[in-house]
Structure formats: C-alpha cells, structure tokens
Amino acid sequence: MSRRPGPRGFRASIAAALAVLAFYAGLIVSLAWFLDGEVLNRTLFSERSFFSVQLSLMAATVATGLAMTLAIPAAYALSRYDFIGKQAAETVLEFPIIVSPAALGAIILIFFNNPLGEWLQENTIYFVFTFSGIVLAQFVTILGLSVRMLKAAFDEVPVELETVARTLGAGSRHSFFTVTLPLAKNGLIAALILTWAKALGEFGATLMVAGSMAMRTETLPIAIFMRLSNADIEGTVALILILVVIGLSALYAARRLLGRSAHA
Amino acid sequence: MLEIANLTAQAGGFRLTDIQLGIAAGECHAVLGPSGSGKSTLLGAVLGTRPVMAGRVRLANDDITHWPIEHRRLGYVPQQLGLFPHLSVADNLAYSARARRVPEAEYRPLLDRLVDITGLGALLSRPIATLSGGERQRVALVRALTADPRLVLLDEPFTALNESLRREMWWLVKDLQRERGLTVMLVTHDLTEAYFLAEHITVLIEGRQEQSGSKVEVYRRPASLAVAHFLGLKNLFPATVARSAEGWIEADCPVLNARFRLPGDAPEGCAVVLGIRREDVTLRDAAHPPPPPSEQVLTGTVQIVDLGSEAEIHLQPGPDAPVIEVAVPWRTVQHFGLRDGQSGVRVGLPEAHMFWVKAP
Structure with a gap:
C-alpha cells in the first residue's frame, strides 16, 4: 500500500528540490566571479563568437531535422509493430546513451578510416574536419534519444484510436496524420526541442570527428574548450553564458508551447 | 450477412480454433464468454486487427479475410469508445466522411438523421472531454454508423455505465437497429445485455465455440457443462443413463434419489449431468x-x-x-x-x- 509522505517527508522532498535548483543556480552564478564587462562585450560581439553561434545553431538544426526525419517513422514502428529484430533495435537505441560521446565520435572517425568509410567520403560527402562531420557527430549522439522520446510519445496514443479511424474509412497514413500525430504533438515538440538542445551542447563526438579548428569547426562547446585550453577564463565565461541563454530560451519556449497546447 | 467458416486466429500465445458463425442481415448476434475465452480475438479477426491462421470471413458475399480494415465497411465501438479527444463532437461525427472524401451534401442527411434520433444536436460543438459517460456512448455509437457500415461491432461498450444508463443505451441500440436495419455483432460477458439485444448467441470458452444458437435454445438447453456454469446455472446433478431408447434417455440421479426421462441420445451407463433453471423448479x-x-x-x-x-x-x-x-x-x-x-x-x-x- 502506498503512503503519502507525512509533513516531515513533505518538507524533506521540497528541500531536496530546492537543493537541486540551488546547485545548478550556484554553479551559474559562480561564473560572475570571472565576469568582466569589457571582455564579455568584446567576446559577445566578436566575429569568432558570431561564427560559433551561427555554426552551432545551423549544425544542431540540421542534425535535429535529420534525426527527427528518421526517428519519427522508426519510433512509430517500434511503438506499434512487432517485427524481427525489434528487441535488438531497442537495445541499440540505448547505445548512444550509455557510450560516451567521445567514444561515439572515435567510432565514427575509425569508420572513416576503413575502406568502406574512405570510399564513402571520396564518393559522397567528406565528413572528417568539416561541417558535415559536426552534423554527423551530433546526429549519431541524438538519434537514440530522439527515437526513445518519440516512441514514448506514440505509446501514449492508444492503438484503438487508429483502429477506429481505419474502420471509419481512413487509410493508415490518414489515420496517422489526423489522429496519432495530433495526439502525440506535445511529446513530439518536447522531443524536438530537447534533442536540439542536446545537439547544441554536443562536444565529445564533434571534437573527435570535426576537430577544433578556429572559424571552421568551432561550435560553441568547442569554442569554450579552446578558450579554456588557452586559460582565457573571462572569454570562456562569456561563451558559457551564450550557451546557457540559448539553451534556457529553448526550454522556456518548449514549456510555453506545451503549456499552450495542453490547455487548447 | 456475416459468415465465419472454420476460423482459427491467434493473439500472442492464445489460439481461437474452428469457429463457425453466421449472422443474418438485420440481426444482432451476441458473442458471450468469460475473460480469456477468445471474444476479443474473434472480434479482431472480423475487424482485421488479428491475423487469421485458417478459415474464412465473408461479409455480404465478399471474402474479407485479408482485407485492410478501412475497406471492410464496419462500424466499430470499442470498450473505451475510441473517441478522438482532440476533435469536437461534430468533427468526430464527420471524420468518416472526410476520410473517405465524401461531399458534405452526400453525408449530411444521414448524419442529421442520426443526430436527430440520438438527440446529439446540442452537443455538436462540445469537446469530447466535456461529455458525460452516456453522451460519449451516444457519440461513439452514432460515429460508428456514419460510414453506413455493413456490420456493426460492439465490443462491451456499455460496461462502464450504471444500470439505468446501460438500459437506456440498449434501447437506443434496439431503436437504431430497427430504424437502420443494422446487422450487429455484440461481444460481451454480460448475460442480461446479450439476452436483451441479441436474437442469437455464441458462447466461447477457452478459445472453443461451445454453443451457438437462438437465445432461447442457449438459455434452455446449454450444450455443455462449461456453458451451464458460464450461464450461472446452479441446479446441476450428476446422473447415469440407465436406459436409452428411441430418442429418450432415463437417467438415475443418486444424489436426488430419482429417475428422470429426458429427450436425447446417450449410451447406457454414460455419465451425464442433469440441470434445471431455478425459475423452472416449482x-x-x-x-x-x-x-x-x-x-x-x-x-x-x-x-x-x-x-x-x-x-x-x-x-x-x-x-x-x-x-x-x-x-x-x-x-x-x-x-x-x-x-x-x-x-x-x-x-x-x-x-x-x-x-x-x-x-x-
């Protein structure tokens, strides 16, 4: 039998929640120690920072778009059908979550050094140390997560509704677009924004595949790494703030969107 | 209208075997059985959501055994009703016509007539979430009829309602059946519901078709002890056939210390169970x-x-x-x-x- 927490347990759980908030807020506020107005201003409006922000936003958006294009049908299949290899596919989806991004990036890099990888690069797109490489690294990192989140969103929509739609004369595609997709909308928006935010902050795999070349493959996380490597703490803080502001804005937008559609 | 021949269907590890069932046009046929008897599997085979391993399902002379669901022209009301929560009542009711791209001028008269019969007019602009249980049932029922189905499948849709609303819905189904000449397959475990709505009954137990016949026949003459138990019969007494001749048996019932002469054929010495409904004892x-x-x-x-x-x-x-x-x-x-x-x-x-x- 489940029991509701008593006043003491209730207070303790609220204290834990506030401690989590204080922990992260404290880390962010501690940046102020190294905040220098002039450096912040110079860094924010430098060409190099603009490049990093632009590159990060573009790569994250393209990677998220590609991941969602593959993840939506894959998640739907995993949610709705039983097929040979389903369990294996579900296990593989955990792979990018349990393996570190650096290891994933190393795997991609090693792949492009085998004959098939070399042939692919020579005959299709060159990935190593390029924008495509950044997108690929982010894509590989976020794909598993986006499939898992989308599958959870589709699982929330009862199969019965699709069956009813089909008895009413709708084909499977029509029932998907008129019943399943609208009902899974909140989950889809959440998956889209969270995977985009994860792609934006991706570092390890990007570093392995695309390297850290200033004004070439310098995404925001790579820029932070490069400035910190050069002991430019004030510049690092300025870039971290940019990343935090973009990430929090995305999450705020997601909450607003989800809140609005939940009350529509 | 519906003819099921030698049907075997599978749902996970469960198998429904050798089902023979016919439903005449305009008739309501109840499929009765306890939980896990195969009712939903049979319904799924007719609906097209369960694979048919063997046998045939024919609907109005079409062999629909392997047809896609959307081509079968069925009306379906599931247990949870399956109303689309993101659409209004009006949009739920118009869903079928829009999915089939039927012009409004064509579907409007039927929809208006159904809305009129069921009194849904005042609810058309309401979101599904704001409807009461009885209102939802009526919307689901009407929506199932909007595609002018050849067969209506009702999968225990009234179980969540209280007694008086349930009876109201039974009368509505009866009225609609009369008005529209509906052919209905009702899946239920509720004996009263089956006897109220159906003319014929099929009893499924553990994936087998134990009995099929008119409701009077099933009520008066259960075909097996399993059916008698399912129908809730308590007056069941073990006996042995003492004599058998010309379509009659005489069975000795030692626990009642009596001999009964009943119609039927069974060899002498055959172990039988005698039964009588409690309202038939005088x-x-x-x-x-x-x-x-x-x-x-x-x-x-x-x-x-x-x-x-x-x-x-x-x-x-x-x-x-x-x-x-x-x-x-x-x-x-x-x-x-x-x-x-x-x-x-x-x-x-x-x-x-x-x-x-x-x-x-």
Whole structure:
C-alpha cells in the first residue's frame, strides 16, 4: 500500500528540490566571479563568437531535422509493430546513451578510416574536419534519444484510436496524420526541442570527428574548450553564458508551447 | 450477412480454433464468454486487427479475410469508445466522411438523421472531454454508423455505465437497429445485455465455440457443462443413463434419489449431468393437484434468501443431497407461508424444463 509522505517527508522532498535548483543556480552564478564587462562585450560581439553561434545553431538544426526525419517513422514502428529484430533495435537505441560521446565520435572517425568509410567520403560527402562531420557527430549522439522520446510519445496514443479511424474509412497514413500525430504533438515538440538542445551542447563526438579548428569547426562547446585550453577564463565565461541563454530560451519556449497546447 | 467458416486466429500465445458463425442481415448476434475465452480475438479477426491462421470471413458475399480494415465497411465501438479527444463532437461525427472524401451534401442527411434520433444536436460543438459517460456512448455509437457500415461491432461498450444508463443505451441500440436495419455483432460477458439485444448467441470458452444458437435454445438447453456454469446455472446433478431408447434417455440421479426421462441420445451407463433453471423448479403444497408423472417431487428443509425483487429458496432434500435453488416472487413465499428453516417443503422438478449434458 502506498503512503503519502507525512509533513516531515513533505518538507524533506521540497528541500531536496530546492537543493537541486540551488546547485545548478550556484554553479551559474559562480561564473560572475570571472565576469568582466569589457571582455564579455568584446567576446559577445566578436566575429569568432558570431561564427560559433551561427555554426552551432545551423549544425544542431540540421542534425535535429535529420534525426527527427528518421526517428519519427522508426519510433512509430517500434511503438506499434512487432517485427524481427525489434528487441535488438531497442537495445541499440540505448547505445548512444550509455557510450560516451567521445567514444561515439572515435567510432565514427575509425569508420572513416576503413575502406568502406574512405570510399564513402571520396564518393559522397567528406565528413572528417568539416561541417558535415559536426552534423554527423551530433546526429549519431541524438538519434537514440530522439527515437526513445518519440516512441514514448506514440505509446501514449492508444492503438484503438487508429483502429477506429481505419474502420471509419481512413487509410493508415490518414489515420496517422489526423489522429496519432495530433495526439502525440506535445511529446513530439518536447522531443524536438530537447534533442536540439542536446545537439547544441554536443562536444565529445564533434571534437573527435570535426576537430577544433578556429572559424571552421568551432561550435560553441568547442569554442569554450579552446578558450579554456588557452586559460582565457573571462572569454570562456562569456561563451558559457551564450550557451546557457540559448539553451534556457529553448526550454522556456518548449514549456510555453506545451503549456499552450495542453490547455487548447 | 456475416459468415465465419472454420476460423482459427491467434493473439500472442492464445489460439481461437474452428469457429463457425453466421449472422443474418438485420440481426444482432451476441458473442458471450468469460475473460480469456477468445471474444476479443474473434472480434479482431472480423475487424482485421488479428491475423487469421485458417478459415474464412465473408461479409455480404465478399471474402474479407485479408482485407485492410478501412475497406471492410464496419462500424466499430470499442470498450473505451475510441473517441478522438482532440476533435469536437461534430468533427468526430464527420471524420468518416472526410476520410473517405465524401461531399458534405452526400453525408449530411444521414448524419442529421442520426443526430436527430440520438438527440446529439446540442452537443455538436462540445469537446469530447466535456461529455458525460452516456453522451460519449451516444457519440461513439452514432460515429460508428456514419460510414453506413455493413456490420456493426460492439465490443462491451456499455460496461462502464450504471444500470439505468446501460438500459437506456440498449434501447437506443434496439431503436437504431430497427430504424437502420443494422446487422450487429455484440461481444460481451454480460448475460442480461446479450439476452436483451441479441436474437442469437455464441458462447466461447477457452478459445472453443461451445454453443451457438437462438437465445432461447442457449438459455434452455446449454450444450455443455462449461456453458451451464458460464450461464450461472446452479441446479446441476450428476446422473447415469440407465436406459436409452428411441430418442429418450432415463437417467438415475443418486444424489436426488430419482429417475428422470429426458429427450436425447446417450449410451447406457454414460455419465451425464442433469440441470434445471431455478425459475423452472416449482413449489408444491397439499392443495396442489398431484404432480404429473413427468415431475419428480422432492421434500426438504428450506432457507430463504432475500434478493430484493424476488426470493431464492434453497431446499436441502437430505443430509448428503445437493441444494436445489428455486427462484420465486415474494408473494409466492407468502402464499405458501414459508419460513426460514421450515422442513417438509416440497418442490417439483418438471422433466419438460430439464436438460442434460455429458459429464466432462
């Protein structure tokens, strides 16, 4: 039998929640120690920072778009059908979550050094140390997560509704677009924004595949790494703030969107 | 209208085997059975959501066994109703026409007529979430009819309703069936619902078709002990066929210390179970004319159970004999002056109302 927490347990759980908030807020506020107005201003409006922000936003958006294009049908299949290899596919989806991004990036890099990888690069797109490489690294990192989140969103929509739609004369595609997709909308928006935010902050795999070349493959996380490597703490803080502001804005937008559609 | 022949269907590890079933146009046929009997699997095979391993499903001369769901022209009301929560009542009702790209001028008269019959007019602009249970049932039922289906499948759609709303919905189904000439397959475990709505009944037990026939036949003559148990029959007594000739058997029932002559064929020595419905057992007193030879009279002590609208009398004919249950109106109890614990009470078991099944 489940029991509701008593006043003491209730207070303790609220204290834990506030401690989590204080922990992260404290880390962010501690940046102020190294905040220098002039450096912040110079860094924010430098060409190099603009490049990093632009590159990060573009790569994250393209990677998220590609991941969602593959993840939506894959998640739907995993949610709705039983097929040979389903369990294996579900296990593989955990792979990018349990393996570190650096290891994933190393795997991609090693792949492009085998004959098939070399042939692919020579005959299709060159990935190593390029924008495509950044997108690929982010894509590989976020794909598993986006499939898992989308599958959870589709699982929330009862199969019965699709069956009813089909008895009413709708084909499977029509029932998907008129019943399943609208009902899974909140989950889809959440998956889209969270995977985009994860792609934006991706570092390890990007570093392995695309390297850290200033004004070439310098995404925001790579820029932070490069400035910190050069002991430019004030510049690092300025870039971290940019990343935090973009990430929090995305999450705020997601909450607003989800809140609005939940009350529509 | 619907013809199911030698159907075998599978759902996970469960298998439904060798189903034969026919539903005439304009008829309501109930598929009855306890949980796990295969009702939903059979419904899924007709609906197209369960793979058919063997056999055929024909609907109005079309072999629809492997047709996609959307081509079968079925109306379907599932247990959870399946209303689209993101659409208004009007959009739920217009869904079928829009999916099939039927011009509004074509579908509007049928929809208006259905809305009129069911009184849904005032609800059309309402979101589904704001409807009461009964209103949702009506919307789901009407929506299932908007595609002018050849067969309507009802999968226990009224179980969540209270008694009075449920009866209201039964009458609505009956009215719609009469008005539209609907052919209905009702899947339920509720005996009252099945007897109220259906003309024919099929009983499924553990994936087998135990009995199919008119509701009177299933009610009066259960085909097996499993069906008798499912129908809730309590007056079941073991017996042995003592004589068998020309379509009749004489069965000795040692627990009642009586012999019964019943129609049917079974070899001598065959173990059988005799049964009688509790409302078919008669109370007898000295004022009664003597019972006919076709009625065995037993004497015992009674317990009276108050069931509200009626009384149930439990008569114990002897210390080792099974209890015989008798259902009677309260006025009969008063007429006989029966008291709890009274001994010497006589009941009659008329052979005309008795049935027998082979012992398992």
